[in-house]
Amino acid sequence: MASLPVVALNGALAGRASRGYLERKALAKARIQASKLCRRFCTLGWASSAGGGIAVEVRRDSVPRSNRLIAAGRRPGARKDRVMPDYMYGLSANGSILPLPSPKLYSSKPPRCMSCLSFCTKTGKGAASYANIRTYVKAGALNSDNRTEPLPRCVVLDIEGTTTPISFVTDVLFPYARDNVGRHLSATFETPETRDDIKLLRSQVEDDLKQGVQGAVPIPGDEAGKEQVIAALVANVEAMIKADRKITALKQLQGHIWQTGFENNELEGVVFEDVPKALTNWHSLGIKVYIYSSGSRLAQRLIFGKTNYGDLRKYLCGFFDTYVGNKKETRSYIEISESLGVDKPSDVLFLTDVYQEAVAAKDAGLKVLILIRPGNGPLPENHGFKTVSSFLEI
Known part of the structure; x- marks a missing residue:
């Protein structure tokens, strides 16, 4: 990127960088939004190389810019379409590095913080530069028109072919x-x-x-x-x-x-690589995640309690099985949305690999995405649903 866009976010009050503040959601949201923007810019062809970086300001109008926190940086050598929230550092306005990304995801070394602060402080007084893009993104996701879409309040996941290989x-x-x-x-x-x-x-x-x-x-x-x-x-x-x-x-x-x-340690659950990363992101955004599978609730807890990525149940709020109804019947999804306490069914995003389940959930008013995973069966032509091959595309 020739020059760095700075994107302002509504955030929590940023005074002193206390540990309590750093652990709040504002900075976590900024890191997630920065990684989304990197991927979006790469998709649009604006930033296709591994060079450059991005900074996102945690913003509230009542807080002087000199006191605000910034999510900045990038894992060296990573293409922008592969940037994850964990690659982003927290910075104070004077350039001090605050919470480091966890090193456990990257062998023994955390990613290096890129020199992004100069773009944010080139007035010399900590004032952020908005020379290129002045985009204010509330809690939501960028779509292809660079508008924002509200994040779902709840995500309901199928297992076989969605979180877990069919094999x-x-x-x-x-x-x-x-x-x-x-x-x-x-x-x-x-x-x-x-x-x-x-x-x-x-x-x-x-x-x-x-x-x-x-x-x-x-x-x-x-x-x-x-x-x-x-x-x-x-x-x-x-x-x-x-x-x-x-x-x-x-x-x-x-x-x-x-x-x-x-x-007896004879079985271990298996999930795709993007699943724990997405669960972590959704959890940090306050999005509740549930499982709906034809397998029993006990089986669901077993699969996610002992996986190739550890115990993932801390990210899950509940489990639904065939006691709520057949997965290819609309009534089942109506029952689920009513039990989740959302204002409307469209507050729930359902992810599946099965066309008939997608139709039933859509007819119940839920938002639906179909997963294209290795080993999944073919979909009907002109099925009319959006598809993704990874949770990180959502």
Whole structure:
């Protein structure tokens, strides 16, 4: 960038740079907005190289510019379309570096702070320069017309194909449940938890037999003996898994089987690289994040509680499963939006990889984005939804 745009933000009162102030949301928002602007400028072709930097002022009119804080800097060598909030430093108006970006994301070294302050203080009195761009961005996201869009109050995430590779579910979780269902039932047959699982499966299989569902076999009563009951249960569960059925009876049992696997360190959740970064960003902006999956709430907590990026549950406010309804039915999303306490359904952003789920959520009034991830199925032509390949594009 030949010269540096300075973008003013509404922020908290910036007097002395106390630790309490530095940990408030104003500076965090400025860092997030600076990284968004870097990516936007790169997309528009204004700043395509790795050189240059950007500074964002945490602003309130009642505070003299000499007392305001600035989010500035960039990770050396990083293209601007890859700049993240963690790459940005906090600066005081006199050039003092305040909170350093965390070094843990970058091996042993934090990113170096670029020489951005000279652009912000070239009057010699700490007054910010607005020579190029005088843009005031409230809490919102820049769109392609350089206008602002309100951030969602809540984000609801699908798991399979959205936060997590489909291959992890189909090649790891499902086989683990299928291979261990007999062992699990034998070891826990008399526990209240498993008795409840068996009751749900009996009810589901009875309905399946009436409807002629392929693979359904009768489950004998307990008087037939434990081994025969378990054998019938295993046959039904294997058929349900093979058909990838999204039913509560199956998902509840799978969750309990996976719990054993996670507790024994035989399983670890997998999420895409952009997921923890996006969760951190949304959390810093006060956006509440929820999960809606056909997997049980227990299974959801297990997956995010022990991932390849650590425990991510601290960023999640709640979990929805098939008890709220089928994921391809509009009523399910109406129920979710009503339970989140938002003013209107459009305050909720739903992220999924499944077209039918996107249609159902849109019909309920939610905002929707479809994820294009490796291994995801094709979408219909002219599907009409915006798509992204990473949460960081949102």
